Amino acid sequence: MGRILHSNVACANIVHHISDEMKSDLTSSLLKNGSKFSLLLDEATSVSNKNAIIVYLRTMLKDMQNPMTVFLTLFELNDSTASGMMEELLKQLESLGLGNEFIKDHLISLTCDGASVLLGKKSGLGIKLKEKFPNLFIWHCLNHRLELAVHDSVEEVAGINHFKIFMDKIRNIFSCSPKNSRELAGCQGFGGTNIENWSSA
Numbered sequence: 001m002g003r004i005l006h007s008n009v010a011c012a013n014i015v016h017h018i019s020d021e022m023k024s025d026l027t028s029s030l031l032k033n034g035s036k037f038s039l040l041l042d043e044a045t046s047v048s049n050k051n052a053i054i055v056y057l058r059t060m061l062k063d064m065q066n067p068m069t070v071f072l073t074l075f076e077l078n079d080s081t082a083s084g085m086m087e088e089l090l091k092q093l094e095s096l097g098l099g100n101e102f103i104k105d106h107l108i109s110l111t112c113d114g115a116s117v118l119l120g121k122k123s124g125l126g127i128k129l130k131e132k133f134p135n136l137f138i139w140h141c142l143n144h145r146l147e148l149a150v151h152d153s154v155e156e157v158a159g160i161n162h163f164k165i166f167m168d169k170i171r172n173i174f175s176c177s178p179k180n181s182r183e184l185a186g187c188q189g190f191g192g193t194n195i196e197n198w199s200s201a
Contacts, residue, residue, distance in 0.1 A: 026057070026070065027097040033062045034106065040069070040141070041089075041112040041125075051077040053085060055092070072096070082117050082125045086132075089125075100132075109137040113144040 030037060037059035044052045057072040075092050077085060093103065110126055112118040118125045119140055126138040154160045174180045 023072065023096060026072075029061050030059060030106070031097060031102065035059050035061055036106050036108050038109040038111060039072075039107065041110065041118065043113070043115060043118070044074075051080045053077060053089065055089070080117065082120065082123055082128050085117065085125050086128045104133050104135075107133055107136060109139050111139045111141050113141050114148070 029035070037057055040056040040058060042054045044054055046052060052074055054074050055072045056069055058067055058069045060067040073092055073096070075088060077088060079085070079088070090100065090103075094100075110129060112126070116124060119138065120127065126136075130136045130138060154164075174184045
């Protein structure tokens with residue numbers, strides 16, 4: 001890049017431009033090929049305590065062997081109710097060129113975590129979208145369900161906590177000492193394993 005465009009603002013502008021073009025190409029391909037797609041949603045809260053929705057799109061375009069999952073958009077929520085989320089989601093999809101008629105014919109499923117505002121049986125976002133798009137399949141994310149199941153198991157089985165403490169102590173032995181880290185790196189070749197980054201168990 002030479003001596004110019006080294007500021008974080010210039011880099012952010014370039015990234016935004018590229019991402020806008022990629023979104024445009026993706027939605028154009030969806031519209032052109034009439035591809036079916038699914039939406040994956042997750043709620044997030046910023047450090048300034050503002051609610052947002054992360055939207056991923058899963059589809060299979062022409063000449064693809066396997067479906068792909070791509071980040072589509074992230075937007076702030078002014079209204080955290082299911083109705084407010086639906087209105088903002090449809091507005092965001094419309095701005096990307098995915099209108100209600102296209103969604104009605106091509107949206108297969110909605111996947112999200114088990115939060116009541118998203119998957120509530122009476123007035124969750126999934127129910128409201130299903131009223132608008134009757135063929136929509138609502139799915140509770142398998143990863144979130146697995147996380148809930150593991151959390152419940154850990155709470156019930158006391159021995160797991162002792163094992164977790166043991167693993168944390170092993171981690172601390174190697175991650176807090178450069179000498180121990182080097183010795184571990186030297187031993188890794190024997191077992192065919194590679195531990196690059198230590199994280200909390």
